[in-house]
Structure formats: C-alpha cells, structure tokens
Amino acid sequence: KNQVEQSPQSLIILEGKNCTLQCNYTVSPFSNLRWYKQDTGRGPVSLTIMTFSENTKSNGRYTATLDADTKQSSLHITASQLSDSASYICVVSADSSASKIIFGSGTRLSIRP
Amino acid sequence: NAGVTQTPKFQVLKTGQSMTLQCAQDMNHEYMSWYRQDPGMGLRLIHYSVGAGITDQGEVPNGYNVSRSTTEDFPLRLLSAAPSQTSVYFCASRRPSQGERGGEQYFGPGTRLTVT
Numbered sequence: 001k002n003q004v005e006q007s008p009q010s011l012i013i014l015e016g017k018n019c020t021l022q023c024n025y026t027v028s029p030f031s032n033l034r035w036y037k038q039d040t041g042r043g044p045v046s047l048t049i050m051t052f053s054e055n056t057k058s059n060g061r062y063t064a065t066l067d068a069d070t071k072q073s074s075l076h077i078t079a080s081q082l083s084d085s086a087s088y089i090c091v092v093s094a095d096s097s098a099s100k101i102i103f104g105s106g107t108r109l110s111i112r113p
Numbered sequence: 114n115a116g117v118t119q120t121p122k123f124q125v126l127k128t129g130q131s132m133t134l135q136c137a138q139d140m141n142h143e144y145m146s147w148y149r150q151d152p153g154m155g156l157r158l159i160h161y162s163v164g165a166g167i168t169d170q171g172e173v174p175n176g177y178n179v180s181r182s183t184t185e186d187f188p189l190r191l192l193s194a195a196p197s198q199t200s201v202y203f204c205a206s207r208r209p210s211q212g213e214r215g216g217e218q219y220f221g222p223g224t225r226l227t228v229t
C-alpha cells in the first residue's frame with residue numbers, strides 16, 4: 001500500500017534554533033517528492049521538489065534531502081523564525097496521474113519567541 | 114492572477130441538506146482536484162479532472178459529485194450532507210506533468226464545512 005509517514009507529529013522549538021522533520025514513504029513507482037508548507041487557515045504551498053536523481057534541494061532557509069534507496073526524506077529548517085510556524089506536509093507522486101499523489105499527515109511546527 | 118479561489122470560506126449544514134462548494138482558477142490549468150483534510154490525516158482525494166468534460170473518482174468519492182464544464186471552474190456538490198463530511202475542503206489545480214518533475218499543485222484557501 002502506498003503510504004507516506006511523517007515524524008514527529010508536532011514540534012516546538014525556540015526562535016533561532018534549527019530543526020529537522022522526517023518523511024518515510026512506501027510509494028511505488030516513485031516520480032517525485034515535494035514538501036509543502038501550510039499556514040493555519042490556508043492551503044498548502046510548495047517549498048521544494050526532488051526527483052529520484054536529486055538528493056538535496058534548498059529554498060532559502062529550507063533544505064530538503066532525499067535518500068531514494070531507503071525511501072526517506074528530511075526537511076531541515078535553519079535559524080527558525082516565528083513565520084515558520086506552520087504544518088509541513090510531505091507529498092509523494094507515484095506517476096503523472098492526478099490520482100497518484102499521496103500526502104503525509106504533516107508535522108505541526110511551532111516556533112516560540 | 115487570483116490563483117485558485119474557493120467559496121464559501123465557512124459553511125454550516127444540517128444533515129440531509131445539499132450544497133455546492135465553488136472552485137475557480139485563472140491559470141489555465143488543465144488538472145483540477147478536490148481534497149478533504151481531516152485532523153491527523155493527510156489530504157485525501159475526492160474527485161479530479163484532467164480537462165473540461167472529464168472527471169474521475171479519487172480515494173473518497175462517496176457522497177460527492179463534480180462536473181467540469183469549463184477549464185476554469187470545478188464545483189463540488191454534496192448531495193445529502195452527513196456529519197462524516199465535516200472537514201476542510203481544498204481545491205487544487207496544476208498543469209499536466211512534464212516528465213518526472215510533475216506539475217506543482219496550487220491550492221485554494223479552503224472551505225471549512227460543519228455538518229450538524
């Protein structure tokens with residue numbers, strides 16, 4: 001069964017600290033993996049995309065890594081800011097079909113001043 | 114561009130009532146999808162469309178209908194609302210995939226629906 005599991009479910013850190021969010025998947029075949037950021041009361045917004053041949057991708061203070069062999073991805077946030085408080089969702093596409101996109105349940109990140 | 118717009122933002126229904134959630138996009142995207150988001154679960158696909166006049170079922174289609182008469186609009190109809198349909202509904206659109214990079218999905222702001 002195609003699944004995407006994220007950990008931790010929630011995380012609280014102090015402003016300025018770094019953190020890493022985890023994503024494990026069992027989706028096959030694999031097309032790409034995206035990380036989305038979802039602010040409270042808003043729709044998700046794409047942060048990064050990685051294909052099978054890419055093992056790291058950065059977007060400002062966000063760095064995503066992918067290990068296609070172990071089917072694991074991580075999202076590292078550097079020097080966290082209050083605006084980073086949001087849910088982060090790992091999304092894996094099995095193919096180009098609109099129906100083969102599997103969402104993780106997300107990690108709820110709270111940044112404290 | 115307004116992107117993906119959804120109306121209403123909030124809605125309360127009584128069991129058995131019907132209603133339509135509106136979704137529109139101005140990016141000329143061929144693919145549009147409806148998802149529901151429930152606490153502790155990932156977004157689940159309800160229905161999707163790969164172009165005007167073409168729709169298909171997703172993972173959780175029961176109790177919902179869709180139509181796609183134009184590229185821009187993709188309404189979701191609840192036929193007879195049930196408490197189990199209390200959720201946040203997101204509409205998304207994207208271009209067809211181009212190779213392995215796949216089309217980035219653009220989401221609307223969501224509709225929070227409560228069925229009592």
